[in-house]
Amino acid sequence: MSVLVQQLINGFFIGSVYGLFAIGYTLVFGVLDILNLAHAAVFTLGGLTALWLVATGGLSIWVAFPLAVLFSGALGLLLDRIAFAPLRRRAASNLSGLISSIAMAIIFESAALGIFGARTVRFPQGLLVNRVWHFESVTVTSLQVEIVLSALVLMLALTACLRYTRTGKAIRAVAESERTARLLGINVDGVIAVTFFVSSALGGAAGILYGLYFDALAPDMGRSIELKGLAVIILGGMGSIPGAILGGIAFGLSEVLTVALTGTSNLRDAVAFSVLLVILILRPTGLLGRGRVREA
Amino acid sequence: MAFLSQFFAVYGSLVNFIGINALLALSLYVTLSAGQLSLGNAAFAGIGAYTAGILTMRFHMPYAISVAAGAGLAAVIALLIGLPVLRIRGIFLAMATLAFGEVVRIAAVNLDITGGAQGLVGIPNKTTTCTIYGVLAATAYFLAVLRGSKVGWSLAAIREDETAAMALGINTARYKTLAFVLGAFIAGIAGAIYAHLNFIITPGEFGFSAAVQLLIYNIVGGMQSVYGPMLGAFILTALPEVLRGVSLSAGPLRLGINGVILLLVILYLPNGLISFLKGPNRVSRI
Numbered sequence: 001m002s003v004l005v006q007q008l009i010n011g012f013f014i015g016s017v018y019g020l021f022a023i024g025y026t027l028v029f030g031v032l033d034i035l036n037l038a039h040a041a042v043f044t045l046g047g048l049t050a051l052w053l054v055a056t057g058g059l060s061i062w063v064a065f066p067l068a069v070l071f072s073g074a075l076g077l078l079l080d081r082i083a084f085a086p087l088r089r090r091a092a093s094n095l096s097g098l099i100s101s102i103a104m105a106i107i108f109e110s111a112a113l114g115i116f117g118a119r120t121v122r123f124p125q126g127l128l129v130n131r132v133w134h135f136e137s138v139t140v141t142s143l144q145v146e147i148v149l150s151a152l153v154l155m156l157a158l159t160a161c162l163r164y165t166r167t168g169k170a171i172r173a174v175a176e177s178e179r180t181a182r183l184l185g186i187n188v189d190g191v192i193a194v195t196f197f198v199s200s201a202l203g204g205a206a207g208i209l210y211g212l213y214f215d216a217l218a219p220d221m222g223r224s225i226e227l228k229g230l231a232v233i234i235l236g237g238m239g240s241i242p243g244a245i246l247g248g249i250a251f252g253l254s255e256v257l258t259v260a261l262t263g264t265s266n267l268r269d270a271v272a273f274s275v276l277l278v279i280l281i282l283r284p285t286g287l288l289g290r291g292r293v294r295e296a
Numbered sequence: 297m298a299f300l301s302q303f304f305a306v307y308g309s310l311v312n313f314i315g316i317n318a319l320l321a322l323s324l325y326v327t328l329s330a331g332q333l334s335l336g337n338a339a340f341a342g343i344g345a346y347t348a349g350i351l352t353m354r355f356h357m358p359y360a361i362s363v364a365a366g367a368g369l370a371a372v373i374a375l376l377i378g379l380p381v382l383r384i385r386g387i388f389l390a391m392a393t394l395a396f397g398e399v400v401r402i403a404a405v406n407l408d409i410t411g412g413a414q415g416l417v418g419i420p421n422k423t424t425t426c427t428i429y430g431v432l433a434a435t436a437y438f439l440a441v442l443r444g445s446k447v448g449w450s451l452a453a454i455r456e457d458e459t460a461a462m463a464l465g466i467n468t469a470r471y472k473t474l475a476f477v478l479g480a481f482i483a484g485i486a487g488a489i490y491a492h493l494n495f496i497i498t499p500g501e502f503g504f505s506a507a508v509q510l511l512i513y514n515i516v517g518g519m520q521s522v523y524g525p526m527l528g529a530f531i532l533t534a535l536p537e538v539l540r541g542v543s544l545s546a547g548p549l550r551l552g553i554n555g556v557i558l559l560l561v562i563l564y565l566p567n568g569l570i571s572f573l574k575g576p577n578r579v580s581r582i
Contacts, residue, residue, distance in 0.1 A: 035390075082559070083559065096562055099562045106552070110551035111552065113551065223505075227504060274395075276391075277396055280388060281392070
């Protein structure tokens with residue numbers, strides 16, 4: 001029993017990182033209807049940059065974290081400028097955006113390989129004071145708590161911004177209808193740039209937390225979370241932020257439960273992707289998605 | 297003649313891989329020509345490769361029967377998966393086929409008969425360069441004929457506007473399924489041929505990156521004619537060798553150049569490199 005509780009807790013922690021990562025996907029999709037496949041590369045670069053700041057720059061993680069998050073956000077701006085803005089001017093189809101994001105993902109990944117090398121690297125020992133709490137036979141580490149708290153704070157801040165601030169309202173207006181937003185005097189290109197900044201900053205933050213949690217960073221670490229992130233936003237509903245959070249946690253729980261129930265880790269992803277396939281067929285809008293199905 | 301045999305000794309495997317990649321690119325081209333973005337074709341190639349490899353190794357089937365069975369099974373699975381999946385469109389279809397591809401890859405990792413993560417080892421080498429290019433030529437010819445037929449025009453109508461095509465009385469569900477199954481069949485042939493060329497096949501070869509690679513061949517080459525995807529496969533498969541020739545062998549840089557080519561094509565040449573050869577044409581919708 002306690003093994004199961006322990007597994008559920010672990011699933012909850014990793015699920016909150018998935019959720020944070022998936023918010024970036026869903027935010028860009030909600031505003032632009034574009035699937036940004038370079039998001040996983042930003043996730044990787046965010047994590048590796050934080051590591052570089054700590055290991056080579058000698059900074060404390062508390063300084064390196066916000067710096068690396070800002071850097072990830074800047075990558076998002078770059079991404080928008082190079083890969084998406086020219087296509088918007090041409091009014092190209094959304095699939096062109098998908099493909100140019102694949103191109104940027106390849107470029108970012110090769111940059112990560114070139115700069116940081118292909119090795120798997122770790123954060124230095126003793127970076128964070130890691131306390132361990134025992135409740136009965138269940139173990140929770142302070143790292144886990146810090147990760148889930150950071151993820152929750154970032155998610156809540158984003159939700160509040162979207163709901164109450166002027167920029168947030170502008171983002172939602174553009175998501176609803178780009179043309180109407182433009183008629184209302186909203187600077188649509190600026191709003192899209194902000195969206196990319198926020199989305200990529202959150203992706204980079206997820207990369208750092210993921211790196212801290214598993215204590216391993218590599219240029220191809222984005223590969224596995226890329227597909228999981230897609231699964232999460234479909235589960236939660238494309239464009240829905242609460243959906244991405246709940247979807248992330250549900251996905252994390254389903255992973256650990258599959259391992260706990262089958263006794264092996266081999267089938268972990270198979271169950272998740274089978275669920276995804278079934279959801280797409282039965283309810284393409286996801287669990288919390290908007291009513292109509294968008295066409296690409 | 298001496299030059300030719302020397303060329304083949306050095307570049308023989310490259311020539312073979314270009315042919316197989318071109319065949320794979322054509323398999324996705326069929327599906328794309330109906331406007332359906334499938335990321336499952338790498339998985340269909342995997343189904344063809346594993347089926348053919350297992351039939352040859354375990355059951356000592358003749359080469360032709362193994363290849364046909366591999367392609368046939370890929371087509372049957374495409375039919376089963378296509379009936380429900382093709383109701384969804386655009387990016388959602390891409391993701392559903394992606395999820396299907398992952399399920400196939402994970403199945404190949406976990407089953408005993410496929411050899412698990414180590415892959416299927418020791419498949420007899422029965423594929424010749426002639427086989428590859430014979431199949432490629434036949435496929436390209438068939439697709440070119442198909443393009444000019446009623447079926448081809450129906451697929452184009454669906455790609456341009458599915459609702460309008462339906463209003464014209466085109467049975468869109470049937471044609472979309474046809475394009476999907478035909479694409480899977482060709483991918484299955486390519487996979488089966490590849491299995492008998494390479495001695496070993498592993499699940500990772502048929503994953504997400506492979507599926508994306510097929511899409512890149514089509515985009516870089518262009519989808520205006522059957523030559524585009526083949527051109528894309530040729531250029532991107534040969535490029536690493538060419539770059540090695542000018543002593544650019546560093547891995548990251550080579551990967552980066554692939555990305556830059558793709559980006560430049562999608563931004564400035566929406567009809568692909570083939571439009572250099574054919575002159576300006578109407579803008580493709582993808």
